[in-house]
Amino acid sequence: MSGTKCEWIRELIPDYAAGRLADGEKESADLHFKDCRECCDELDLVRLVFSSRAAHPEGLADKINTAVHGRRVAGRRQWWGLAAAAVAVLAIGLNMTLDRTGFTDLPLTESEFEIESENLWLTDDGLIAGAPMLEGLSDEALTQFLEELTAGTSGGAA
Incomplete structure (x- = not known):
């Protein structure tokens, strides 16, 4: 016979042998x-x-049914179901309350308002934190700064 027919029949063989076809x-x-x-x-x-x-033991099906159906004892409900329902009701209630009242922005202090309303990083601003600002320094200050820089590179004490 054809291979595909054999494949189909081989899938049915266990059910055929058990009489379930x-x-x-x-x-x-x-x-x-x-x-x-x-x-x-x-x-x-x-x-x-x-x-x-091997044959299954006598009465095994009855024991399994009794164990499954007899597990629930009247009066002993699971407390976690009630707790989960309470949490869900609380969450929905809080959500509805917060939606109704809404959140308002807190008033800003003057400094926070200035920071928020101005552009902090101007494109022509060349200052970087920690970089020396040399504009506006006197000649004496520039000379002293140059001496400090050269003293630091030669390994001498400052």
Whole structure:
């Protein structure tokens, strides 16, 4: 048979062996098993595996159902559900209160207003923090500054 047909049937083999196939699929699989020895051998292997499974203990299903459904004890509600609902109501209430009152900007002091209203970094401003400003210095001050700079580079004491 064709490879794609075998692939499709091989996916159905576990359900076929367990008897879980619909009538139409079962008939198609039966026809394929008559013509394909490889798929028939795989079906035999799956049936062997299914037959060698250990049987489940008697009453296991009842024990599981009792454990699942008997877990909830009347009167002992989970407190976290109520707490989560309270937090949600509080959050919604605060949101509605804050939306209604709205936030207003605090008044600015005079210095904050000046800083906010002026352009702090002018494009023609060449000053950088820590850089010396040489304009407006006297000749004596410039000479002293030059001496300090040269003394610092030669390793001498200032």
